[in-house]
Every structure is written in C-alpha cells, then in structure tokens.
Amino acid sequence: MASIRYNASETEARWQKVWSERKLFETPRGAGTGKPKYYVLEMFPYPSGRIHMGHVRNYAMGDVIARYMRAKGNEVLHPMGWDAFGMPAENAAMQNKVHPKAWTYENIDTMRRQLKTMGLSIDWLREFATCDVEYYEQQQRLFLDFLDAGIAYRRKSKVNWDPVDQTVLANEQVIDGLGWRSGAPVEQRELTQWFLKISDWSQDLLDSLETLDRWPEKVRLMQKNWIGKSRGLQFSFATNGAPEGFGDLEVYTTRPDTLWGASFAAISPDHPLAKKLEANDPGVAAFCAECRRLGTSQEEIERAEKKGLDTGIKVVHPFDPQWELPVYIANFILMDYGTGAIFGCPAHDQRDLDFARKYGLPVIDVFTALDGEEPVGRTAFVPAKTEQVLFIRKVAGEEVMTGDEAVEAAIRFCEERDIGQSVTKFRLRDWGISRQRYWGCPIPVIHCDTCGVVPEKRENLPVRLPDDIEFDRPGNPLDRHPTWRKTACPKCGGQAMRETDTMDTFVDSSWYFARFTAPEAPGPTDPAAVSHWLPVDQYIGGIEHAILHLLYSRFFARAMRRTGHGGVDEPFQGLFTQGMVVHETYRGKDGKWLSPAEVRVEESDAGRKAFLVTDGSEVSIGGIEKMSKSKRNTVDPDDIISSYGADTARWFMLSDSPPDRDVIWTEAGVEGAHRFVQRVWRLANDVTELPGKDGSGSESDQLLRLAHRTLARVDTMIGELRFNSAVAQMYTLANAIEDAVRQTRAGKPAGHVVECTRLLIQMIAPMMPHLAEQCWEVLGGGTLVAETSWPAADPALLAEDEITLPVQVNGKKRADLTIAADASESDIVAATLSIDVIQKALDGAVPRKVIVVPKRIVNVVI
RNA sequence: GCCCCUGUGGCGGAAUUGGUAGACGCGGCAGACUCAAAAUCUGUUGCCCAAAAGGCGUGCUGGUUCGAUCCCGGCCAGGGGCACCA
Numbered sequence: 048m049a050s051i052r053y054n055a056s057e058t059e060a061r062w063q064k065v066w067s068e069r070k071l072f073e074t075p076r077g078a079g080t081g082k083p084k085y086y087v088l089e090m091f092p093y094p095s096g097r098i099h100m101g102h103v104r105n106y107a108m109g110d111v112i113a114r115y116m117r118a119k120g121n122e123v124l125h126p127m128g129w130d131a132f133g134m135p136a137e138n139a140a141m142q143n144k145v146h147p148k149a150w151t152y153e154n155i156d157t158m159r160r161q162l163k164t165m166g167l168s169i170d171w172l173r174e175f176a177t178c179d180v181e182y183y184e185q186q187q188r189l190f191l192d193f194l195d196a197g198i199a200y201r202r203k204s205k206v207n208w209d210p211v212d213q214t215v216l217a218n219e220q221v222i223d224g225l226g227w228r229s230g231a232p233v234e235q236r237e238l239t240q241w242f243l244k245i246s247d248w249s250q251d252l253l254d255s256l257e258t259l260d261r262w263p264e265k266v267r268l269m270q271k272n273w274i275g276k277s278r279g280l281q282f283s284f285a286t287n288g289a290p291e292g293f294g295d296l297e298v299y300t301t302r303p304d305t306l307w308g309a310s311f312a313a314i315s316p317d318h319p320l321a322k323k324l325e326a327n328d329p330g331v332a333a334f335c336a337e338c339r340r341l342g343t344s345q346e347e348i349e350r351a352e353k354k355g356l357d358t359g360i361k362v363v364h365p366f367d368p369q370w371e372l373p374v375y376i377a378n379f380i381l382m383d384y385g386t387g388a389i390f391g392c393p394a395h396d397q398r399d400l401d402f403a404r405k406y407g408l409p410v411i412d413v414f415t416a417l418d419g420e421e422p423v424g425r426t427a428f429v430p431a432k433t434e435q436v437l438f439i440r441k442v443a444g445e446e447v448m449t450g451d452e453a454v455e456a457a458i459r460f461c462e463e464r465d466i467g468q469s470v471t472k473f474r475l476r477d478w479g480i481s482r483q484r485y486w487g488c489p490i491p492v493i494h495c496d497t498c499g500v501v502p503e504k505r506e507n508l509p510v511r512l513p514d515d516i517e518f519d520r521p522g523n524p525l526d527r528h529p530t531w532r533k534t535a536c537p538k539c540g541g542q543a544m545r546e547t548d549t550m551d552t553f554v555d556s557s558w559y560f561a562r563f564t565a566p567e568a569p570g571p572t573d574p575a576a577v578s579h580w581l582p583v584d585q586y587i588g589g590i591e592h593a594i595l596h597l598l599y600s601r602f603f604a605r606a607m608r609r610t611g612h613g614g615v616d617e618p619f620q621g622l623f624t625q626g627m628v629v630h631e632t633y634r635g636k637d638g639k640w641l642s643p644a645e646v647r648v649e650e651s652d653a654g655r656k657a658f659l660v661t662d663g664s665e666v667s668i669g670g671i672e673k674m675s676k677s678k679r680n681t682v683d684p685d686d687i688i689s690s691y692g693a694d695t696a697r698w699f700m701l702s703d704s705p706p707d708r709d710v711i712w713t714e715a716g717v718e719g720a721h722r723f724v725q726r727v728w729r730l731a732n733d734v735t736e737l738p739g740k741d742g743s744g745s746e747s748d749q750l751l752r753l754a755h756r757t758l759a760r761v762d763t764m765i766g767e768l769r770f771n772s773a774v775a776q777m778y779t780l781a782n783a784i785e786d787a788v789r790q791t792r793a794g795k796p797a798g799h800v801v802e803c804t805r806l807l808i809q810m811i812a813p814m815m816p817h818l819a820e821q822c823w824e825v826l827g828g829g830t831l832v833a834e835t836s837w838p839a840a841d842p843a844l845l846a847e848d849e850i851t852l853p854v855q856v857n858g859k860k861r862a863d864l865t866i867a868a869d870a871s872e873s874d875i876v877a878a879t880l881s882i883d884v885i886q887k888a889l890d891g892a893v894p895r896k897v898i899v900v901p902k903r904i905v906n907v908v909i
Numbered sequence: 910g911c912c913c914c915u916g917u918g919g920c921g922g923a924a925u926u927g928g929u930a931g932a933c934g935c936g937g938c939a940g941a942c943u944c945a946a947a948a949u950c951u952g953u954u955g956c957c958c959a960a961a962a963g964g965c966g967u968g969c970u971g972g973u974u975c976g977a978u979c980c981c982g983g984c985c986a987g988g989g990g991c992a993c994c995a
Contacts, residue, residue, distance in 0.1 A: 052948095093995050133995065206993075217993040265913055269990075272912050345991050349910040379910085383992095398910080475992095482993065552995070590989055593913080627988090673988095703921045703934060707914095709988080711921070719935055725948095760925095775923070775933035782933090789950095853929035858976040860929050898975055904928040908975045 053728035055692025059817040063166055071833055072113075072168040074124045076565070077576070085121035086580050087113045088560055090588030090596075091128045094154035094176070095135060098161045099674055100628040100700070100712055101589075103684050107697040107814075108625060108706055108770065109587050110167045114813035115765050117168070118837035124580055126563040127162065127169045129155050129176035132183075132487045133552045134217065140486075140518040147486040148514065151178055161685060165693045166816055168833070173566045177555035182562065183488040184509030185571040186554065191491060191502050192610040198244050201500065204479050205317075207342050208236035212521035215483040218344040228521065235339040240481035241490055241548065245602045249274055249473040251616075252601055261621035263707070266593045273594050275474025277301045280458050281386070282467025284312060284362035287371065290323045296362055296374070299385035299470060303457035305392035308411040310403060312362050312390050313355060313375045317382035324358060324376075331356065331376065338378040345381070353402050354378045365466045377402070383476055478599065480551040483523045485516060487549030495536035495543035504537045510545070523547055556596055557603035560586075561613055571612050578614035583621075587768075590624040590707075597622070623768050626709040628700075630680040632669035633657055640679040641666060644686075648714070671711055682712055694815035695721040701814050702774040724818055726781065727811065731822035733788050734804045750787050752844050754780060754803040759840040761810045770814070780807050801826065809838050854879055855906040856888045864905060872899050879905050 066072065089109035092102055113125040129151075136147035143150075155176055162169075175182050193199040207216040211229035215238075220227040245252075253274045256267045280303035283295035296312060314321055316338040324331045334356040341347050355375035364370035372390065379398065380389060393403035393410040403410055458469045481490070489510045491503040503510055513531045516524040525531060525547040536543035558571070564580040565573035581604075588596075600618050607613040633641040641659070646666050648657045657666040674681045687696045699720035704710035757780040764773035784804055787797035805826055812819035812832040823832040847868055852875070854862040862884045866875060876897050879885060885907060896908040 090995095095995085130995070134993085135995085215993075218991095219994045221993095263914095269913050273991085275912095343993080346910080349991085351910090353910095478992080484993090551993070553992095556995085589995095590914080591995085592990095594990060595992065596995085624989095705922075708922095709915095713921085713935080715935055716921075723934090729949095771921090772923070772933090778933050851929090855929080855976070858928095858974090863929080896975065898928090900928055903925090904976085906928080906975055 051729055051732050053725055053818065053821070055694065055724070055817070056689065058821045059164070059166060059693055062817045062820045063163070065820075065831065066166075066168070066833060069831075071831070072125065072170050073172055074122065074170045077579075080122055082120060082122040084124065084580060085116040085585075086124045086560075086564075086583045087116065087585045088126070088563070088583045088587070090586070090592065091130050091556070091559060092158065093130045093133060093135070094151055094158055096154050096157065098158050098684050100682055100684060101674065102158075102162070103165065103696055104628055104700040104706075104710065105587060105589075105625055106162065106165060106167055107700045108623070108768065109585075110165075110169075110697075110816075111701065111765065111770060111813040112585050112587075112768070113168050114816060114833065115837065117833075118809075118813070118835065120836060123168075124563070125167075125169050126173040126566075127167070127171065128174055128559055128563065129158075129178075130552065130556050130559075131155065131176040131178040132549075132555055134484065134486070136486045137484060137518065141521075144518075146514070146516075148178070148512075151176070151486075164685075164688050165697065168816070173563050175559075175562070175566050177488075177552070177559065178486070180509050180511060182559075183555075185562070185568075186488050186550070186558075187491040187503075187508050187510060188505065189558065189571050189607065189610070189612065190550070191505060191508075192612070193243065193606060194492075194502055196606075196610050198247070198606050198609070200242055200244065201239055202242060203237045204240045204242070205235045205343050206238055206240075206483075208234045209521070210234055214522040218342065221342045221344070221347075224340050224342060224347075232340055233342050234336075235343060238481070238483075240479050241550075242477040242479050243602070243606070245478045245599070246473060246475055248602055248605050249276070249475050251605065252475075252598065255601070255617060259617060259620075259622070262619075263622065263624055266590075266597065266622060266624060269593050270598055273475065273598065276471065277474070278454075278458075278469065278471050279303065280306075280461055280467045281470040282365060282461060284365070284372075284390075286374070287361040287363060289320065289360050290327070293320055293323060296320065296388055297386045298388045298390055299472060300390060302392065302395070302454065303461060303467075304453040305395045306364075306366065306390070306457065306461075308392040308394045309364060309372055309390040310393055310409045310411060311373050311375055311406075312388065313377040313380050313402075314389075315380040315382040315387040316376055316378065318376075318380075318387045320358075320360075320374075320388075321376045331358070334376060338376075341378065348381065349379060351378060353398065353405065355402060355406060357406070365461070373408070375402075375406070384474060385472060478551075478553075478602070480554055481548040482551055483526075483547070484549055485512065485524045487552060488555065489525075490546045490548050490550060492546045493534055493536055493543045494546065495539060495541060497541060498536055498538040498543075501536055501538045501543070507537070525549070553596060553599050557599045558607060560600070560618060561604075561607065572607070574612070574614065577612070581613065581615045582617055583619045585621040585623065586619040587623045587625060589627070593624065623707070625706050626704070627673050628712055629671050629709050630674050630682065630712045631671050632678050632680045633666050634669055635659060635666055636664060640677070642679040643682055643714070674712070687717060691717060691721045692724065692817070694818045695724050698723065698774070698815055701770040703771055705771050706768055723778070723781070724815065726785075727807075727815075727818060727822060730781065730784060730788070730804060731808065731825045734784070734800050735825055735827070737788060737791055737800060748799075750783055750797060750803055751799040753783050754799075754806045755840045755844040758806055758810060758838060759845055762837070762840065765813065773810075774814070777807065777810055780810075806838055808832065809835060850902060852902075853904050854882060854885065855904060856885065857909060858906060861885065861888060868902075872901075875899050875905060879907065 087109050089105045113123050117123045131151050136151050139145055139150045140147045190199060207221050209216050209226035209229050209231055211231040212226060216226055216233060221233050224233055226233055253271060253276055256271055259267060279299055279301035281299045283297050286296050316335040321335060325335050341351055355377040358374045358376060360374040361371040362374055364372060380387060391399035391402060393400040393408060394412045461467045462469060489512060491508060491510045493501045493503055495501050513528055516528060518524060532545045532547060534543055534545050560583050561572050561577055561581060565576035604613055604618040605616055633646045635641050645660055646657050647660050657668050659666050672678055672680060684696060695717060699717050702720060757776045760776045761773045784800060787800050790797050808819050808822045809832060819832045849865055850868045851863050851865045853860050854864050862882050864878055866878055876899060894907045894909055898906040
C-alpha cells in the first residue's frame with residue numbers, strides 16, 4: 048500500500064479559506080435566527096507579543112465547545128478581543144522607546160495572525176481591543192452613569208510610593224520593600240482616589256453564588272471567603288491615658304467568647320489614635336514609618352515578623368473596671384478590616400500567642416481543655432471546630448456549647464449588659480480603580496477650583512489619550528503633558544484641570560463580554576443584544592482569575608443593570624478554569640537557561656539525559672515549570688503549527704491531561720498526537736478503498752455498537768469538558784476500526800466500516816476541524832463537517848444483553864460472572880455460589896451475606 | 910501568615926463519584942517488514958516471587974465500611990490567589 052501522508056499546512060490553509068468564504072462562523076446581529084443561543088467565551092488575551100501554548104490550550108478548548116454546540120443546533124456566539132491596556136506597554140515604552148499604542152497594536156496584529164492559523168471558529172467581525180477609542184469611550188459613559196448613581200466615589204487611600212522615582216508602584220514593582228527600578232525603600236502615601244462601591248452588593252454577590260451551579264465549587268468557595276461575611280461583637284474600650292480629644296477605642300471581634308482571656312489591645316499604625324500619637328512622639332513616628340515600609344500588599348504585611356509598640360495607654364476591660372490592658376500599635380493590624388483595632392487573646396489564637404510571648408503578656412485560658420487536648424503550652428489551644436464541645440466558663444456558667452453557639456452566647460451576654468452590639472461585617476472592600484498611569488482608560492472628570500469635581504459632559508466624550516507623550520522619566524506622562532490637562536470646567540466654563548488618573552485594567556475586562564454582543568452599539572451596550580446573548584453560557588480561563596476578575600465582572604453586571612445597561616445579574620452561567628502549560632527547564636554548564644529548541648533529550652534505561660544540540664555537551668534537566676521567558680522553557684506555537692499543523696497542536700492540548708490541571712508539554716507527546724493525525728488520514732483513505740465494506744454480520748454489528756457507545760460517551764464528555772476522556776474513547780474506536788479494516792483485507796469482511804469511520808470523523812471534528820474536513824471529503828460527505836449536525840447515538844445499539852460482574856470474597860476480587868443483563872438478584876446469587884472458586888473459598892460453609900449491587904458487583908462475605 | 914486546590918505504574922492520566930485500580934496515550938522491551946534506516950505493524954509492559962498460586966499497591970498515617978483513589982481525622986509535598994501583574 049502506498050504510504051499516504053497528510054499535509055497539514057496545505058490542508059489547513061485550504062479549509063480556513065473555505066470557512067471564511069462561507070462566513071460559517073459569523074453570528075448574525077440582532078436577536079438571532081430562532082435557534083437556541085449559546086455564548087462561548089474564553090478570557091481574552093493580553094497582547095504581550097506572541098501567543099504561547101497557554102493560549103493554544105485555552106482557545107482550543109473554547110473552540111471545541113463552540114463547534115460542538117453549533118453541530119448540536121445552537122446559534123453560537125464565539126468572539127475574540129484584546130485586553131490591551133496595562134503596564135507592560137509602558138514598560139516597553141521606557142525600555143525600547145516605542146509608543147505604548149504602537150507596541151500594543153503591533154502585538155495584536157502578530158497574535159491575531161497566530162490565532163488565525165489555529166483554525167478557530169471565531170466571529171472576527173466582532174473583534175475589538177480595550178484600548179480602541181470606541182471601546183474606552185463607552186467605558187467612560189459607564190463610569191459617568193456609575194458616578195450619577197453613586198456607585199463611583201472618591202476617598203483617600205494608600206499607595207506604594209517610590210520616593211526616588213517620585214512615582215506610584217504596583218505591588219509587583221515592590222521587591223522586598225524596595226522599588227524595582229530605584230532600589231529605594233518604598234513608602235506608603237495617601238492619595239485621593241476613585242472607588243467603585245462593590246460593597247453595596249456584598250450580600251447579593253454572596254447569595255447568588257448558590258445559583259452558579261455550573262461553576263467549580265472551589266471558585267465559589269474562594270469568592271465566598273473573599274467576600275468574608277462574619278458576625279461578631281463591636282464594643283468600646285474606655286481608654287486611660289489617651290491623648291486629649293480621643294474617646295473610647297472601638298473594637299470588632301468575631302471571637303467575643305474569648306473576651307475573658309484578653310490580655311492586650313492592638314491598633315493599626317493607620318488608626319486615628321496611632322496618628323495622633325505619631326504627631327507628638329518620635330518613637331511612635333519611627334515605628335509607624337517602619338510599618339509603612341512593608342508596602343500595601345496584605346501578603347507582605349501578614350508574613351512579616353509580628354511587631355508591636357506599647358503606647359503606654361491602657362484600656363479598661365468591659366467585664367471588670369479594675370482590669371486594664373495595654374494598648375499596642377502592631378504591624379499586623381489592618382485599618383481596612385473591622386475598626387482597625389482588636390483585643391488579643393493569646394490562649395486561643397496563635398498570632399496573639401506569639402505576640403504575647405514576645406512582649407511578656409499574660410496567657411489566660413478561657414476554655415477547659417478537652418481530654419487529649421493540650422492545655423496552653425507551646426502553641427495556642429484553638430477549639431475552633433464546631434464539633435468540638437467547649438465551655439465558656441464565666442459567660443455561660445458550666446453550660447456545654449459548640450464554638451458557634453459560644454460566640455452567640457457571648458454576643459447575647461454582652462448585649463444584655465450594654466457592652467456592645469452584634470455586627471455583621473464583610474471583608475470585601477470597595478474597588479479602588481485609580482491608576483497613576485498613561486496606558487489606561489482616562490477617568491472622565493474635571494477638577495475645577497470653584498466647582499470641585501465635575502463630570503465631563505457626555506457630548507464631549509471620548510476623553511482621548513494624547514499620543515504625544517514622553518516616557519523619559521518615571522511617573523504618569525499625563526501629569527507632565529504640556530496641554531492635555533488644561534480644559535474648561537463643564538459647569539462654570541472657567542479654567543480647570545482634567546483628572547490624570549486612568550482606570551484599573553480590570554475595569555476594561557469587567558464588561559467586554561457584554562460589548563461583544565453588539566460591538567458597534569452607540570452606547571456601551573445594546574439592551575436587546577445583551578438580553579438575547581447574556582449570560583455567557585460557557586466561560587473558560589485560568590484559575591488565577593478565580594477571585595478578582597470574576598468577582599468584578601459579577602459586580603459590573605449588577606451595576607450595569609442598575610444603570611440601565613444590561614439584563615442579567617450573573618454574567619457567566621458556566622465557568623471552567625483550565626490549568627497551565629508547563630515544560631521542563633534546562634541549564635547549560637555555565638548555569639544559563641536553555642530553550643527546548645537548543646536541547647536534545649535522550650531516553651534510555653539509564654534515564655533521561657539532555658545534550659546541547661550544537662556541541663553535544665550534557666545539559667542538566669531542571670524542574671517542570673510554567674512556561675516563561677525568563678526560564679526560556681517556552682515553545683513557540685508558530686513552530687509547532689508549521690511543523691505539525693494546528694490540528695496536532697490542538698489534539699495534543701486536549702488529550703492526556705484533564706483540562707483543569709496543568710499539562711506538561713513534551714516533544715514525545717506532540718509526536719504521538721501527530722501520529723494519530725496520520726492514522727486517521729490513512730484510515731479514511733483505506734476505508735473508502737475497501738472491498739466488501741458494506742457487508743454485515745455479528746462482527747460488524749459489534750463495531751457499530753462500539754461506535755454508538757463511543758458516540759454516547761464522547762457526547763457527555765465534551766458536554767462536561769472532559770476532553771482527555773473523550774479523546775481516549777476516540778482512540779479506542781479508531782483502534783477497533785483499524786482492526787475491522789485488517790479483518791476485511793484478510794477476507795473476513797466487516798461491514799459498517801465506512802459508517803463508523805464517518806461517525807469517528809464527526810466526533811473528531813470539533814477538536815481537529817481541518818483534518819475532519821479533509822477526511823469528510825474523501826469519505827464523500829457532500830457538505831462540510833462544520834455544517835453537519837451532531838450525530839445521535841441509537842439507543843437500540845447501546846443496550847447490552849449480557850454483562851460481566853466482578854465477584855469478590857470479603858472485598859477481594861476472586862472471579863468474574865457473566866450473566867444476562869436482566870438477571871434477578873436471586874439468579875445472580877445462585878450463579879455466584881456455583882462458581883468453583885467461590886465454592887472452594889466457602890469450603891462448605893454458608894456465606895454470612897451476599898451483597899449484590901445491580902450492574903456493578905457481587906461481594907460474598909464469609 | 911490567611912483562603913483554595915492537587916498528589917494514582919518509568920511518564921500524562923482513567924476509574925460510570927463508595928463497587929474489577931491502572932482504560933487510552935507516551936516511553937521501554939521482544940518480534941515482523943527492510944540491504945539498512947525511517948515510517949508502519951504484532952506481542953508484551955504496576956511491583957514482589959523462577960513460574961503458578963498468591964501477596965503488595967492510589968503522597969504518609971489513623972479511622973468508618975461487606976467493600977475506600979473516592980468519606981472522616983492528623984500530617985507531608987507541590988501549585989493558585991491575597992485587592993496596583995494580567
């Protein structure tokens with residue numbers, strides 16, 4: 048037989064052209080065609096330069112769903128755009144003297160070209176970038192509506208400040224407390240900034256998580272914890288020795304049941320009391336300054352060594368006027384949560400215990416340790432679990448209560464005595480959207496000396512970013528621009544200044560999915576299109592967005608609805624979080640990172656070894672890590688697509704690894720995927736030339752049965768995004784068809800071979816669309832696979848008349864039992880007990896129990 | 910530090926979610942074809958034991974159950990997020 052090779056690059060280009068000419072993936076504008084709608088969306092990419100394998104994986108998955116849903120008879124919306132504002136463009140501007148705009152649009156061009164070679168079924172007519180004026184103009188309209196509705200407001204907030212570069216730093220730009228460029232110790236500064244009132248919806252965002260049953264449980268949990276609803280006691284400590292004008296110290300606690308074990312109070316360095324003290328006491332000022340050097344990142348603050356400064360002020364314990372506690376300023380208390388002041392109970396909180404040990408404070412055990420629990424010793428005794436029964440000795444006498452009950456009892460106890468009130472708090476803070484940067488959406492407000500903060504008139508929108516800017520110095524070029532800031536006050540007409548802050552790029556990505564439904568609408572959205580297409584039926588993206596992006600988008604949907612821009616609360620009905628693409632790392636003798644292209648890996652009994660391609664010297668193989676430029680362990684999708692084809696890349700990304708887990712990129716894996724491409728192509732050709740292919744017989748029925756069983760399984764697996772399992776099913780079917788071909792050649796004609804192959808091709812089509820079209824043509828499909836309906840599995844072919852049950856003795860498998868599928872339980876027991884092995888095991892005795900699980904297993908208990 | 914997740918052969922993983930652990934793929938080994946190689950095909954492949962019988966085996970450890978990769982407790986290791994990276 049002539050060896051037939053499949054030419055991927057020719058074939059792929061050919062079918063991409065056909066799809067595009069037939070406008071197969073362009074979704075009609077407006078309310079649609081009457082078919083059920085299905086909106087598939089993958090998180091849009093940041094145009095960083097070139098696409099990477101992570102993108103290939105993400106968009107391959109989305110494309111499978113899009114093509115599958117189309118074949119299932121849905122009107123599918125599958126758009127693509129660019130999350131195009133952000134810091135990297137400004138960094139590139141500073142380093143390479145390119146304009147952020149030019150850099151961004153060039154990257155978009157490159158990446159669009161790369162994505163197109165993947166053969167994605169995307170409606171490219173809807174494409175936009177968030178840095179397009181047409182997009183950010185609409186975002187400015189949204190902002191003004193939010194401002195009118197009281198959703199946007201200004202207040203003071205802290206930023207990381209680089210005193211040398213005189214600029215605001217992102218958390219990422221603060222390394223070990225130092226500015227990334229200047230190396231100067233970072234300070235905290237307060238600026239007046241714009242906020243969005245996400246906290247208005249805290250309860251709603253929490254409650255609605257329950258309705259998101261097509262979201263991963265872990266994401267819902269993370270969001271729940273992030274919103275952080277808590278019930279606790281808020282009360283005041285009377286102070287003794289506080290500066291003039293400072294009254295009581297307000298404290299919030301979720302553990303009022305430990306109040307009897309209080310041994311100190313602590314306040315945030317940003318607490319009003321600390322600020323008062325700071326003004327007059329250089330010691331306090333020095334300590335607070337040190338705390339502020341930790342920057343604004345919560346991780347940094349909580350991982351730092353716990354430090355405190357005794358203010359000398361005392362507070363009076365609410366249960367006993369004679370009992371005084373010292374007040375510390377402590378570096379681990381956040382002003383943003385609760386009241387910025389706490390009481391410490393070292394016996395029942397590890398952090399408080401560490402603090403007490405360090406500063407010699409008493410440890411007072413409130414609870415009676417249960418049997419087996421260690422009393423307070425090296426570590427705190429924390430009976431936090433609700434199952435653990437505990438006492439609050441003094442609060443509830445000797446009444447036995449669980450943890451939550453104890454907290455409730457403590458709150459009641461305090462309320463009855465007028466010591467404080469029950470308060471519900473959320474951890475979720477309002478969203479600060481001000482960024483002191485150029486490459487973002489300008490906030491459309493004007494500062495007027497007489498009128499204050501005035502929104503720009505809507506007819507003056509967009510507030511365009513100026514193109515003539517300079518990046519010769521750090522900081523926001525908008526501030527330094529000679530003319531851009533200067534404008535007339537929309538209210539009084541007098542001289543006024545524009546806001547130079549731009550918006551957080553998370554704002555851009557919080558509503559793009561709505562804009563895709565009507566990308567040319569004169570307003571931010573077209574309400575009819577939004578109500579037709581939203582919510583997104585399947586959203587796919589990285590787990591790293593589990594909290595911020597997804598929560599902000601949920602908030603935006605609500606805020607847009609309130610301001611008349613949308614019809615849904617929940618933007619994403621189905622969510623899937625895919626894993627990363629990782630790769631081995633390599634280092635040469637000099638310790639420098641090497642790219643996979645420079646390395647040849649050999650596998651033998653002695654294990655894996657790697658050698659430099661150029662001189663054959665041995666290379667050390669390092670850990671498997673996320674593909675990154677710095678470790679040079681990236682593989683360029685262009686290289687893979689040009690040598691193997693897009694279908695191979697897509698197939699490899701979808702096989703083997705479960706989509707929500709990390710996938711390891713290996714050369715062997717790609718070759719394996721490519722081998723399958725070739726096999727399928729050969730199979731399609733072999734099958735059409737096969738003599739006697741339409742014969743029938745029990746063998747052929749078996750093949751047809753398998754094909755329909757495979758179809759039924761693949762159908763559910765794609766629906767559940769279990770692509771790797773679907774792939775395995777298709778391998779099994781392909782193997783069986785190859786066997787059938789071989790048998791037919793050997794003179795035992797197996798029928799239904801063409802029919803089964805066509806089914807296989809239709810199943811493969813969403814994953815390897817080009818190969819499928821080519822095979823479909825050879826098989827005489829007539830139309831395009833992309834236009835055929837998804838085949839339905841025939842229930843008659845799925846039924847089985849005989850089944851094989853495993854037979855266990857005391858839970859260990861000892862035999863198999865093949866029996867009619869509809870056999871009764873007593874038939875099964877009888878048949879089981881007549882098996883030789885079972886009789887031998889019983890040795891004449893009567894089994895204690897025989898457990899029959901229908902269609903699963905038989906277990907004989909002796 | 911806090912929240913969340915993951916852990917199964919040499920490797921990626923499967924297991925109808927409490928019912929045959931290792932489907933399918935990669936790699937290895939043996940063979941066929943070939944002057945030879947590539948490609949392709951066939952067989953084999955968790956570990957222990959010469960083999961059979963059997964035993965062991967899903968990060969470690971304890972428990973619940975007729976039966977645990979799956980449920981519960983305690984650990985260990987790796988990863989994601991922590992509000993100005995996107």
